[in-house]
Amino acid sequence: xxxxxxxxxxxxxxxxxxxxxxxxxxxxxxxxxxxxxxxxxxxxxxxxxxxxxxxxxxxxxxxxxxxxxxxxxxxxxxxxxxxxxxxxxxxxxxxxxxxxxxxxxxxxxxxxxxxxxxxxxxxxxxxxxxxxxxxxxxxxxxxxxxxxxxxxxxxxxxxxxxxxxxxxxxxxxxxxxxxxxxxxxxxxxxxxxxxxxxxxxxxxxxxxxxxxxxxxxxxxxxxxxxxxxxxxxxxxxxxxxxxxxxxxxxxxxxxxxxxxxxxxxxx
Amino acid sequence: xxxxxxxxxxxxxxxxxxxxxxxxxxxxxxxxxxxxxxxxxxxxxxxxxxxxxxxxxxxxxxxxxxxxxxxxxxxxxxxxxxxxxxxxxxxxxxxxxxxxxxxxxxxxxxxxxxxxxxxxxxxxxxxxxxxxxxxxxxxxxxxxxxxxx
Numbered sequence: 001x002x003x004x005x006x007x008x009x010x011x012x013x014x015x016x017x018x019x020x021x022x023x024x025x026x027x028x029x030x031x032x033x034x035x036x037x038x039x040x041x042x043x044x045x046x047x048x049x050x051x052x053x054x055x056x057x058x059x060x061x062x063x064x065x066x067x068x069x070x071x072x073x074x075x076x077x078x079x080x081x082x083x084x085x086x087x088x089x090x091x092x093x094x095x096x097x098x099x100x101x102x103x104x105x106x107x108x109x110x111x112x113x114x115x116x117x118x119x120x121x122x123x124x125x126x127x128x129x130x131x132x133x134x135x136x137x138x139x140x141x142x143x144x145x146x147x148x149x150x151x152x153x154x155x156x157x158x159x160x161x162x163x164x165x166x167x168x169x170x171x172x173x174x175x176x177x178x179x180x181x182x183x184x185x186x187x188x189x190x191x192x193x194x195x196x197x198x199x200x201x202x203x204x205x206x207x208x209x210x211x212x213x214x215x216x217x218x219x220x221x222x223x224x225x226x227x228x229x230x231x232x233x234x235x236x237x238x239x240x241x242x243x244x245x246x247x248x249x250x251x252x253x254x255x256x257x258x259x260x261x262x263x264x265x266x267x
Numbered sequence: 268x269x270x271x272x273x274x275x276x277x278x279x280x281x282x283x284x285x286x287x288x289x290x291x292x293x294x295x296x297x298x299x300x301x302x303x304x305x306x307x308x309x310x311x312x313x314x315x316x317x318x319x320x321x322x323x324x325x326x327x328x329x330x331x332x333x334x335x336x337x338x339x340x341x342x343x344x345x346x347x348x349x350x351x352x353x354x355x356x357x358x359x360x361x362x363x364x365x366x367x368x369x370x371x372x373x374x375x376x377x378x379x380x381x382x383x384x385x386x387x388x389x390x391x392x393x394x395x396x397x398x399x400x401x402x403x404x405x406x407x408x409x410x411x412x413x414x415x416x
Contacts, residue, residue, distance in 0.1 A: 001272055001275065001276065001321070001322055001323065001324055001325060002323060002324030002325070003270065003275070003324065003325050003326075003327070004324075004325075004326045004327060004345065005268050006345075006347070006348070007326075007327065007329075007330070007331070007345035007346075007347065007348070008268070008327050008329075009268055010330070010345070010346070010347040011327065011329045011330050014330070014346075014347075016330075016376070017407075019406075019407050019408045020407065049329075049375075050310070050329065050375030050376065050379070050408075051309065051310065051375055052327075063268065064268055065268065065269065066268055066269035066270060067268060067269070067270040067271075068270070068271055068274075069270065069271055069274050069275055069278065071274070071278050071309055072274070072277065072278065072281070073274070090271070090273075090274050090277070091274075091277060092273055092274060092277045094273075095271070095273050095274065095277075098271075113406075114406075114407070117403065117406065117408070119309075120309035120310055120375055120378070121309065123375060123378045123379065123382065123408075124378060126382060126398075126401070126403075126409075127378050127381050127382045127385065129397075130382060130385035130386060130389060130397055131385060133385075133389055133397050134385050134388055134389050134392075137388075137389055137392040137393050138392070141392055
């Protein structure tokens with residue numbers, strides 16, 4: 001089966017931070033004639049990135065020797081002849097486990113922990129859990145803010161305050177390439193080239209939500225399009241990209257207003 | 268570069284996030300569009316001949332760029348070689364957009380950024396770190412801000 005090996009090797013060796021790295025000894029079995037085999041342990045430099053465990057002959061090797069895909073595997077301590085040994089076992093019953101030996105107890109523990117949380121599935125589970133929690137947090141925040149005293153004046157101040165961080169920055173192409181925040185604000189469906197930098201900073205923090213919560217209980221602001229009064233965090237907004245684009249739209253509006261005020265000399 | 272092909276083949280048999288029959292062209296000289304079954308599983312895109320059970324190949328979707336090309340067509344290329352494009356022609360513009368959206372979200376790195384974003388937002392709103400209850404707040408992969416090696 002083909003694999004985009006050049007790109008995979010590039011991902012292994014590029015600057016993006018590793019989730020864990022260190023020397024480990026890898027058990028290697030060699031088969032000789034007449035079913036006789038020998039076992040040895042080769043010291044290699046291991047780098048964990050996401051759900052991929054790369055190994056290099058030397059720490060400064062320019063290319064990985066190999067790769068272990070860590071999806072659907074279990075990691076466990078194992079009783080090998082070696083101390084501080086652990087094994088990566090795969091779903092596929094016939095597959096051979098990958099046996100690795102750490103330098104000491106702490107190293108072994110750190111590796112086992114890092115590897116057992118390395119799967120894409122696990123990451124996805126945590127993301128979904130946090131998505132739900134964010135939705136819960138927005139809802140309870142909206143419930144707190146229903147008091148009429150706080151509504152209008154707070155929002156007006158918020159809108160006219162040019163000191164909001166993201167509004168003053170030049171709109172940037174986000175590292176994950178979702179949206180180029182042009183001066184007019186681009187529609188969320190517009191096709192943009194994706195640059196998945198992998199090691200970028202988190203997206204710029206958006207201004208506080210004014211009306212968080214699914215209901216239309218908040219009084220509408222005349223300058224905002226109707227769409228922006230709905231919360232982006234709703235059962236339908238399963239994905240980060242929509243949330244992201246939603247924030248982007250609002251920031252585009254705020255920026256336009258801020259620029260207009262600047263031109264009128266109101267700063 | 269060695270890799271555990273057996274596990275990758277096993278992964279290719281898992282339920283897919285998304286699968287469809289499309290026309291695909293690889294970035295090789297003289298290559299043409301061919302009918303393929305493509306299947307998205309975690310951060311890999313597997314591609315099969317339509318009548319075969321084992322994939323011809325797999326693309327790891329990290330550090331890749333998904334680009335809308337002409338009508339019904341999108342391409343996948345990789346950061347270090349942006350001109351080498353894997354092209355996919357869909358049945359409709361709608362299908363094309365769906366694949367673009369799905370593939371953009373399919374990398375581990377994208378999910379990591381989403382997680383960090385949500386963690387930060389929840390922390391701002393509630394004052395609490397949502398990962399603490401799971402005992403994973405110190406894990407390198409979940410850290411806020413610029414990650415250091």
